[in-house]
Amino acid sequence: MTLQTVSESDTKSPLNHSWALADVLDLFNSPFNDLLFKAQTVHRQFHDANEVQIATLLSIKTGGCPEDCKYCPQSVHYDTDVDTHALMDIDDVLIAAKAAKEQGATRFCMGAAWRSPTERQVEQMVPVIEAVGDLGLETCVTLGMLSDSQASRLADAGLDYYNHNLDTSPDFYSEIISTRTYQDRLDTLDNVRDAGINVCCGGIVGMGESRADRAKLLAELANMPKHPESVPINMLVRVAGTPMESGEDLDIFEFIRTVAVARIMMPASWVRLSAGRTEMTREAQSLCFFAGANSIFGGDRLLTTPNPEEDADKALFDTLGISTYSG
Ligand code: SAM
Numbered sequence: 299m300t301l302q303t304v305s306e307s308d309t310k311s312p313l314n315h316s317w318a319l320a321d322v323l324d325l326f327n328s329p330f331n332d333l334l335f336k337a338q339t340v341h342r343q344f345h346d347a348n349e350v351q352i353a354t355l356l357s358i359k360t361g362g363c364p365e366d367c368k369y370c371p372q373s374v375h376y377d378t379d380v381d382t383h384a385l386m387d388i389d390d391v392l393i394a395a396k397a398a399k400e401q402g403a404t405r406f407c408m409g410a411a412w413r414s415p416t417e418r419q420v421e422q423m424v425p426v427i428e429a430v431g432d433l434g435l436e437t438c439v440t441l442g443m444l445s446d447s448q449a450s451r452l453a454d455a456g457l458d459y460y461n462h463n464l465d466t467s468p469d470f471y472s473e474i475i476s477t478r479t480y481q482d483r484l485d486t487l488d489n490v491r492d493a494g495i496n497v498c499c500g501g502i503v504g505m506g507e508s509r510a511d512r513a514k515l516l517a518e519l520a521n522m523p524k525h526p527e528s529v530p531i532n533m534l535v536r537v538a539g540t541p542m543e544s545g546e547d548l549d550i551f552e553f554i555r556t557v558a559v560a561r562i563m564m565p566a567s568w569v570r571l572s573a574g575r576t577e578m579t580r581e582a583q584s585l586c587f588f589a590g591a592n593s594i595f596g597g598d599r600l601l602t603t604p605n606p607e608e609d610a611d612k613a614l615f616d617t618l619g620i621s622t623y624s625g
Pocket residue numbers: 363369370371409410411412413440441442443461462463465500501502532533534535536537573601
């Protein structure tokens with residue numbers, strides 16, 4: 299029996315773009331059951347509560363990145379054992395995209411470890427985006443900072459989404475990255491938005507930031523003139539050789555709270571339970587879905603780190619009665 303479908307739901311609450319920090323913190327500070335109930339209620343007003351989107355990631359250019367993001371195995375500043383490789387051939391990208399489609403993915407995300415692409419690199423991406431789109435997949439790329447003309451070029455190629463994360467709060471940001479500013483990121487996001495490309499923007503939790511930092515990150519996202527259409531919430535994956543290889547892990551309940559608050563603040567967006575699922579129990583992931591996460595990365599690899607096997611995800615979806623969003 300379907301308890302409630304989108305069409306039966308109450309009138310949708312209007313989207314709020316002027317969240318006060320105190321109100322965001324009130325959500326974070328509320329009892330867990332109250333928060334999850336509210337998040338699930340909002341979720342049902344905007345989405346099918348039993349459907350989750352699968353996106354697949356492919357690292358098309360790996361390692362050697364000049365930025366110093368302390369969490370990232372692809373930065374040249376840290377000695378990690380990432381397999382560095384130049385930009386992949388289009389044929390190899392298409393083999394991976396076809397395989398992702400066969401496994402139920404509707405969105406194919408390609409990541410390149412660039413600070414910002416050159417004009418030539420943007421031109422190299424054009425046929426790749428066109429060909430992946432021709433397979434009937436939504437296209438997403440994450441290539442670093444973009445100028446307005448580069449964003450327009452990618453829009454003309456038919457790019458559906460651009461991923462560029464704010465990563466954390468403006469206050470905590472300088473603890474994590476020194477080679478580009480928060481404003482640089484906001485500028486790229488403006489260029490992407492102005493070009494008419496859907497925005498995929500979220501962050502990482504578990505880097506030692508405070509609850510207030512998590513609240514401020516979500517307020518930055520939700521107070522944009524338009525909410526990002528996709529909001530990836532990554533749990534830090536600790537990678538040996540990075541400055542974040544050790545440290546105190548974030549309590550999983552705080553991660554679930556972050557997902558719930560993101561859902562309440564950006565009700566119409568895809569909220570993606572992104573990196574970190576390999577270290578999460580099935581129960582924790584299920585609570586994330588209850589809290590309003592409705593997208594995951596499928597496939598046994600993220601960019602350079604492991605992701606749960608397809609069979610494990612399928613078994614969990616079967617157990618929960620979740621079906622895969624088919625576009
Ligand atoms: N270089 C581009 C950029 O930074 O925009 C694109 C690739 S970058 C790897 C994409 C995002 O992956 C980062 O913004 C970060 O949020 C996430 N990420 C990278 N390493 C991570 C890690 N170890 N744990 C969790 N998320 C991570």
